[in-house]
Amino acid sequence: MWLPFSATFKRNFIVMKRAYPWSFFIGHILSGAYIVFFAYLSYTFVFNKDMDTRFTAYAGTNDYLSYVILGGVFFSFAVSMLMIVSRSIISELREGTLEALLLTPSSRKGYFLGTMSQGLTRAGIELLSILVIGFFFGLQMAIQDPIAVIILFIILLFSLFSQALVLGAFMLYFRDTYITQNTLFVLMGLVCGVTFPAAYLPNYVEWLSYCMPLTYGIDAFRMVMTEGETLAGIQFNLFYMMAAGILYLVIGSIAIKRMEYVVLEKHFG
Amino acid sequence: MIEAINVSKHYTLKEKKRWFRSEKKTIEAVKELNLSINKGEIIGLLGLNGAGKTTTIKMLSTLLKPSSGTITVDGVDIETNPMEVKRKVNMIAGGERMLYWRLTGYENLIYFGKLYGLAGDVLRNRCQSLLENMGLGEAAHIPVERYSKGMKQRLQIARGLINDPTYLFLDEPTLGLDAPVAKHLRKSVKELAHQQGKGILLTSHYLEEVEELCDKVYIIDKGIMVLEDTPKNIIETFVKEFRVTVEVQNASTEQIHSVQRRIHEKGASFVSTEAAGGFVFEVISPFDATPLAASVCFELGLDIQRLETKKPKLEDAIIQMSEGLSA
Numbered sequence A: 001m002w003l004p005f006s007a008t009f010k011r012n013f014i015v016m017k018r019a020y021p022w023s024f025f026i027g028h029i030l031s032g033a034y035i036v037f038f039a040y041l042s043y044t045f046v047f048n049k050d051m052d053t054r055f056t057a058y059a060g061t062n063d064y065l066s067y068v069i070l071g072g073v074f075f076s077f078a079v080s081m082l083m084i085v086s087r088s089i090i091s092e093l094r095e096g097t098l099e100a101l102l103l104t105p106s107s108r109k110g111y112f113l114g115t116m117s118q119g120l121t122r123a124g125i126e127l128l129s130i131l132v133i134g135f136f137f138g139l140q141m142a143i144q145d146p147i148a149v150i151i152l153f154i155i156l157l158f159s160l161f162s163q164a165l166v167l168g169a170f171m172l173y174f175r176d177t178y179i180t181q182n183t184l185f186v187l188m189g190l191v192c193g194v195t196f197p198a199a200y201l202p203n204y205v206e207w208l209s210y211c212m213p214l215t216y217g218i219d220a221f222r223m224v225m226t227e228g229e230t231l232a233g234i235q236f237n238l239f240y241m242m243a244a245g246i247l248y249l250v251i252g253s254i255a256i257k258r259m260e261y262v263v264l265e266k267h268f269g
Numbered sequence B: 001m002i003e004a005i006n007v008s009k010h011y012t013l014k015e016k017k018r019w020f021r022s023e024k025k026t027i028e029a030v031k032e033l034n035l036s037i038n039k040g041e042i043i044g045l046l047g048l049n050g051a052g053k054t055t056t057i058k059m060l061s062t063l064l065k066p067s068s069g070t071i072t073v074d075g076v077d078i079e080t081n082p083m084e085v086k087r088k089v090n091m092i093a094g095g096e097r098m099l100y101w102r103l104t105g106y107e108n109l110i111y112f113g114k115l116y117g118l119a120g121d122v123l124r125n126r127c128q129s130l131l132e133n134m135g136l137g138e139a140a141h142i143p144v145e146r147y148s149k150g151m152k153q154r155l156q157i158a159r160g161l162i163n164d165p166t167y168l169f170l171d172e173p174t175l176g177l178d179a180p181v182a183k184h185l186r187k188s189v190k191e192l193a194h195q196q197g198k199g200i201l202l203t204s205h206y207l208e209e210v211e212e213l214c215d216k217v218y219i220i221d222k223g224i225m226v227l228e229d230t231p232k233n234i235i236e237t238f239v240k241e242f243r244v245t246v247e248v249q250n251a252s253t254e255q256i257h258s259v260q261r262r263i264h265e266k267g268a269s270f271v272s273t274e275a276a277g278g279f280v281f282e283v284i285s286p287f288d289a290t291p292l293a294a295s296v297c298f299e300l301g302l303d304i305q306r307l308e309t310k311k312p313k314l315e316d317a318i319i320q321m322s323e324g325l326s327a
């Protein structure tokens, strides 16, 4: 598993260095920055720096700016990671390299992990950039337990990785990336508590937020990064994300394997 | 040895009818195929478009599972132990796919090599020597997107050899290549089989290529194996017409008539035309009439300017065979 991991990491790194569409990179940072900027504008001019009591009740804070900025930071991060991992196999298909890849006796896990790790270097830079922008617009952090932040980050990564496998299988099945990914991302933006707590939503939409590990991730990041919570305080979120991650991982691994085969069967020539 | 026993493959296609109504349709791409490939042997797989060649190759290379039947590679079953089989085989398809265009030739080989579990100096040396052998030494560090078609094709072959496979499958490897490049490729294929002892299965549109390279030929038609033999035997079985053209100078009409008589006696047909300063005649016979034509001219004291035997080709055999099939 190590060789396909490092080989794929290196390969993607070379490709990124050589041919990375910088507009992608800037685009991702900008979409995070827009969320921050809108939050700032609406907070200052729409709400007159005064949130209603419902927000405080649902969100557990009245620091709307920090709330939205962290939401934006981790939403953009999640979108980048999901994209990078889920699109990998369908890109191989489109570039005509899938067969060559599947001819090799290599571990697909290593391949995906390599893809994710390399993507992490890029998405990590995006994350930090948006975070920095966030500071300028009034993000206030209070970290008590840095270890908790790190553990949370790793578990979020794991759950996103697993979710990306399921998403990737969908893409292979529908032979589509655009509609699949954008539907999911719009939904995530709506239900994961990015700019407002999911509790605002009617029940029949709110349940969707339970399917998204990101909901619990964003929630936990707010707790440990702005409210000074410790590891103990986010236990539930961590367990939930782990469980969802494992579930997605099982479904995703089976589905991807199945879809790879279906795609080969459907592939002419 | 690779052995395929009673291998069939059918695809299920959904035919869109009207809105949201579709009908399942089964295409039997390969039916009850039996074939074997020995080490050191070049096998040709011939057939028209859609005959099932690519499907067969994909099954042999583990990309597709047979719908029924078994395939074993050196005794290892391809379905129960695909990983072991993948180490021993590789496949090369014509065209420019199966390579990362953004990577250089060298980076491509390194990447695939690692996916086969190779690393370190062993891998680096192998990549280097494969690139040299394929004449890509100087292009090793140029991104593949800047390669010509022939260079991409050669890099594909290097990729197909990266795991030093015991068996190699080539699906239309010379499709669209320039003549010199194709020739070089044929030479490599021969070396791989005859010097390195690899078992090779090759499909091709170019019958001359198959005739030149292959020790044995399988002909499939609509997924069914119709013939299995050496190119030589196929030609002898199906070509019933040999043509010899002779040009003689200073011959009289009487002399030509006696040539004609003696050739007719042997059961061959004869056509002659008068040409500048002599005659040109063609002998058409169910056997090779070259010695006959030569000896007749010699006995009559004719001055032979040119004697040409049209060697029957695999192509003629295939044409005659398919005429026989459709008749």
Ligand SMILES: Nc1ncnc2c1ncn2[C@@H]1O[C@H](COP(=O)(O)OP(=O)(O)O)[C@@H](O)[C@H]1O
Binding pocket: A264, A265, A266, A267, A268, A269, B011, B012, B013, B027, B028, B029, B047, B048, B049, B050, B051, B052, B053, B054, B055, B056
């Ligand atoms: N993925 C597929 N799905 C459905 N039918 C296919 C598929 N691939 C090939 N076929 C059909 O199977 C038959 C054999 O195809 P193929 O093996 O590609 O033939 P060849 O390589 O000899 O041209 C053809 O009728 C082709 O249309």
Ligand SMILES: [Mg+2]
Binding pocket: A269, B050, B053, B054, B055, B171
């Ligand atoms: Mg074909």
